């Protein structure tokens with residue numbers, strides 16, 4: 110059975126992602142590897158489709174957050190190296206080895222656990238060592254007081270027979286934030302990372318094959334941090350101020366349609382709670398798009414969506430499956446008219462600012478019930494419906 114599609118859908122422009130990849134590649138240069146971050150279903154864009162494209166374009170590495178996300182790519186034809194950034198239960202080590210998936214090693218306990226499991230399986234697990242230089246999340250703690258123990262722990266992990274330490278990496282906490290303090294913090298993290306690498310490599314007597322740390326903020330602003338490989342996510346999908354500065358293009362356009370139009374007299378309270386009351390005769394369009402599709406209820410009464418007649422204000426509370434826009438001054442907008450929630454004509458950066466969040470959260474939130482249409486050269490090349498017909 111076919112989906113009707115004309116409800117609410119996401120258009121993913123693979124050409125935009127290809128353009129972004131090539132533009133970033135030009136910036137980082139021939140000799141720097143490109144790791145595309147495709148965790149969380151490629152920030153909601155579809156990790157299989159995005160990974161296939163990156164594989165075709167010649168990218169070097171992918172990163173996901175879990176073993177399930179990595180295996181999903183493997184069973185769907187992705188053969189390029191994949192790094193798991195997050196936690197993997199030790200019971201999965203055998204499968205990681207079998208499917209040639211690289212695991213981040215974040216502390217001594219995990220190193221020992223994964224090593225024991227790899228030996229039990231009769232294999233060697235490829236790993237990248239994660240250094241905590243100030244993100245204070247995962248990774249070997251290596252700040253001033255912990256420098257020696259950190260270096261010691263990493264060196265021990267690298268010597269374990271069940272682990273093959275291909276790479277070492279760290280993650281920046283404020284590389285995308287403005288201001289001198291953040292600049293200083295990032296530089297401190299980077300310097301510490303370099304000192305850890307030097308100390309560990311001296312102990313080991315050889316170098317890691319891949320050193321990496323540059324996320325979106327660092328790719329855009331700190332070329333000195335590129336090392337062997339960069340690790341952008343958001344930039345690849347074309348959102349945020351740095352993407353704009355670099356001439357990158359937003360990959361996703363989220364669209365819906367006007368399902369019903371109603372004319373209300375002055376003094377009518379719209380939707381749950383009646384937080385919006387009409388102050389004149391008002392023409393309201395009902396959209397089949399609500400918080401179950403990933404709209405943030407906190408945007409109720411606060412944002413505008415783009416119609417062919419211009420931006421239309423959202424009126425009243427956002428419901429589970431619907432929301433309402435004011436099209437009083439837009440006679441050209443009719444039942445069936447397309448409405449852009451975000452995309453080329455309604456910036457996700459502005460929408461996320463109104464929601465007091467970041468664009469990442471909005472694309473990740475587009476729910477599974479929203480079909481994805483994949484475009485190349487203006488043509489739909491794939492439909493991902495996520496329905497169980």
Ligand SMILES: *Cc1c(COP(=O)(O)O)cnc(C)c1O
Pocket residue numbers: 146148194280323324325326340341342343344
């Ligand atoms: C998510 C993530 C990235 C990508 O971050 P962006 O800000 O989207 O570039 C890079 N590295 C790690 C470790 C991450 O978790």
